[in-house]
Amino acid sequence: MDILWAQSAPLTAREVGRLIEDRDLAPTTVMTVLDRLSRKGFLNRTRDGRAWRYEPAESRDAYVTELMLEALDLTGDRSAALTRFAQAVSGSEAEILRRALTELEEQ
Amino acid sequence: MIAAAVLAALALACAVGAWRLTSARWTWRAPRTAILLWQSLGVTWGLATTGALLAYALAPYGAGVVHGLSILLTGGEFDVREPHDVIRLCALLSGFTLLAVLVAVLVAAGVQTLRAQRRHRMLLKLIAREEPAVPGVRVVDHPGAAAYCVPGLKSEVVISAGTLDLLSQDELDAMLAHEIAHARERHDLVLLPFGALLRALPWSAVVRDTQASVALLIEMAADDRARRYCSPKRLATALLRFGAATAVPTPHGALGATSGQNVMARVDRLVKPHIDLPPHVRYAVLTASAALAVSAPLLWLLPA
Numbered sequence: 001m002d003i004l005w006a007q008s009a010p011l012t013a014r015e016v017g018r019l020i021e022d023r024d025l026a027p028t029t030v031m032t033v034l035d036r037l038s039r040k041g042f043l044n045r046t047r048d049g050r051a052w053r054y055e056p057a058e059s060r061d062a063y064v065t066e067l068m069l070e071a072l073d074l075t076g077d078r079s080a081a082l083t084r085f086a087q088a089v090s091g092s093e094a095e096i097l098r099r100a101l102t103e104l105e106e107q
Numbered sequence: 108m109i110a111a112a113v114l115a116a117l118a119l120a121c122a123v124g125a126w127r128l129t130s131a132r133w134t135w136r137a138p139r140t141a142i143l144l145w146q147s148l149g150v151t152w153g154l155a156t157t158g159a160l161l162a163y164a165l166a167p168y169g170a171g172v173v174h175g176l177s178i179l180l181t182g183g184e185f186d187v188r189e190p191h192d193v194i195r196l197c198a199l200l201s202g203f204t205l206l207a208v209l210v211a212v213l214v215a216a217g218v219q220t221l222r223a224q225r226r227h228r229m230l231l232k233l234i235a236r237e238e239p240a241v242p243g244v245r246v247v248d249h250p251g252a253a254a255y256c257v258p259g260l261k262s263e264v265v266i267s268a269g270t271l272d273l274l275s276q277d278e279l280d281a282m283l284a285h286e287i288a289h290a291r292e293r294h295d296l297v298l299l300p301f302g303a304l305l306r307a308l309p310w311s312a313v314v315r316d317t318q319a320s321v322a323l324l325i326e327m328a329a330d331d332r333a334r335r336y337c338s339p340k341r342l343a344t345a346l347l348r349f350g351a352a353t354a355v356p357t358p359h360g361a362l363g364a365t366s367g368q369n370v371m372a373r374v375d376r377l378v379k380p381h382i383d384l385p386p387h388v389r390y391a392v393l394t395a396s397a398a399l400a401v402s403a404p405l406l407w408l409l410p411a
């Protein structure tokens with residue numbers, strides 16, 4: 001995935017395999033992984049002659065944002081999918097927390 | 108008829124009990140016990156409400172809810188002759204509807220949660236990295252503060268790069284102990300039915316407060332577990348530092364107005380001398396929860 005994110009143009013499985021440096025992967029393994037990722041919607045693919053060309057469906061940053069929105073429970077669906085360390089607070093409440101922190105550290 | 112009346116009274120008692128319990132503060136001194144009480148209140152309320160409707164509708168069979176239902180489903184006649192019988196028919200239909208809705212929201216919430224978790228895990232696999240400083244924890248490269256656990260058979264603890272910079276090593280350990288407690292005790296499953304109920308009845312203040320109370324209690328239960336492995340003061344400073352850093356500038360619909368107060372309540376519990384609920388009170392609450400949980404199924408069986 002990182003390799004595809006680093007490229008600007010869609011790649012074929014063979015090109016991806018060539019870019020994976022230190023690992024001795026069989027071309028079929030690379031193809032299987034790419035195929036599965038595209039079926040799950042993480043990659044888009046287009047026909048190019050006899051091969052498929054793959055490109056990321058979303059940028060890496062978009063996925064990071066999605067993870068962080070869920071992590072902060074800002075998606076609004078109140079799902080119980082994750083258990084969080086602490087819920088996000090509002091700005092004025094954060095000020096109260098900061099003051100309490102200073103007090104606690106002086107003790 | 109007696110069973111219907113008793114079940115109706117039980118359902119009402121559960122609703123009143125839940126309403127009283129949302130503002131109770133003794134629960135913070137024994138979060139685990141309080142969670143059990145909440146669970147039995149929830150189950151009993153559901154069974155008692157549906158049971159009361161069904162028991163009333165099936166009273167003429169004189170066989171109780173469970174046997175009455177089996178008579179009805181195996182071809183027993185449901186006479187509708189007098190106006191009074193129409194009310195019984197309505198009770199039967201609403202009893203079935205309520206039961207179906209409760210089961211359906213629970214299943215839907217379970218499926219949706221599983222799906223969200225699967226997508227989240229897949230994204231983590233693509234994006235997250237390992238960090239030598241915190242072994243076994245997935246790290247997401249984002250400057251914001253985030254720390255959470257994706258529960259499941261193999262739970263994953265995730266933190267953001269921002270959290271790594273924010274907290275000291277001691278505080279990180281304390282936070283991880285908290286998250287691991289969530290994962291071990293499957294707190295997501297505790298919260299799931301309450302969240303499902305809230306989605307079914309979003310306008311109900313009692314249900315909303317109930318969900319918020321249980322959510323806070325599982326955090327406190329995880330804090331209690333974590334403090335066995337780390338200094339409570341470190342956990343408290345970690346909470347404050349983390350809470351202050353997650354502040355979002357604009358108020359958001361998903362954000363509880365009390366989330367700041369909740370953090371403060373948890374910090375107070377950690378830094379002030381901790382007084383557990385006396386054992387006899389705890390056992391009394393546990394016995395009451397058990398009795399409550401058993402009462403509704405028994406009343407379903409009672410032939411009256």
